Amino acid sequence: MVKHENPNVYVVDSRANRPPVLPRLGQRPRRAGAAQTLLFLLVSVALCGMTIEACFIYRLYFLEPAASASSSRITGGDDVTSTTKRPSYDVLPSKPVAHLTGGNDVVHGQQILAWSMIAEPILHEMGYSDSDRSLIIQKEGYYYVYSKVFFLEKGTFYHSVEMNTGMYPGKSMILQRSRKYSSRKSKGRSNSYLGGVFHLYKDDALFVKVSNTSKIQQHKSFENYFGAYMI
Numbered sequence: 001m002v003k004h005e006n007p008n009v010y011v012v013d014s015r016a017n018r019p020p021v022l023p024r025l026g027q028r029p030r031r032a033g034a035a036q037t038l039l040f041l042l043v044s045v046a047l048c049g050m051t052i053e054a055c056f057i058y059r060l061y062f063l064e065p066a067a068s069a070s071s072s073r074i075t076g077g078d079d080v081t082s083t084t085k086r087p088s089y090d091v092l093p094s095k096p097v098a099h100l101t102g103g104n105d106v107v108h109g110q111q112i113l114a115w116s117m118i119a120e121p122i123l124h125e126m127g128y129s130d131s132d133r134s135l136i137i138q139k140e141g142y143y144y145v146y147s148k149v150f151f152l153e154k155g156t157f158y159h160s161v162e163m164n165t166g167m168y169p170g171k172s173m174i175l176q177r178s179r180k181y182s183s184r185k186s187k188g189r190s191n192s193y194l195g196g197v198f199h200l201y202k203d204d205a206l207f208v209k210v211s212n213t214s215k216i217q218q219h220k221s222f223e224n225y226f227g228a229y230m231i
Helices: 032-064
Strands: 068-075 078-085 096-101 122-124 126-129 134-137 141-152 156-162 175-180 188-202 206-209 223-231
Touching: 096 126, 122 126, 134 223, 141 156, 141 175, 141 206, 156 188, 175 188
Parallel strands: none
Antiparallel strands: 068 078, 078 122, 078 126, 096 122, 096 223, 126 134, 134 206, 141 188, 141 223, 156 175, 156 206
16 A cells, blocks of 8 residues: 655745845945035034125225325414314214324423324314324314323323413413322222313314323224214
């Protein structure tokens, strides 16, 4: 009797999950590529903004034109330079104005302070005499006149704004003055400020006088200044 053996039957399930395919070397997911592209765009926009801002700053501080005109006239035998300096903005003053500061180029007298012509002075419709160290009024009117000095406290110190005028030739007039008394051994420092309104005439000359210019202290140009403007 012959026995028939049943053959082995194998059933293949076509729905079985296939083993995952490993990504090839060097192949990046699509999401990572999109994120990198977005980051690149953001960095590019930021760099463009910084470049534009740098161009504006360079134009503002280095390419802004500064208009100035100078003329000279003779008053009482002294050369007087009248300068109109354009401010950093485009609107010129509507009335005469002057603002002077100290500087490394100044040479003071024994009592009369000199003012710098290179430390960005403002002189609009007003003159400055190097020989007299004076502001020259070019238009009659009421002016606010001011001065501030930084000085060494040692003994008596006075600070005044004075004027030479054709109405009283031969002597100066004191417009305003302050005094400070301290010990001769004192090594302190102090400030003095003066300011007031005066009616001034054409060719009046204003100057700042102190007890001794050797007591004037200066670390920055703006620590000592002198000016006037029509009101």
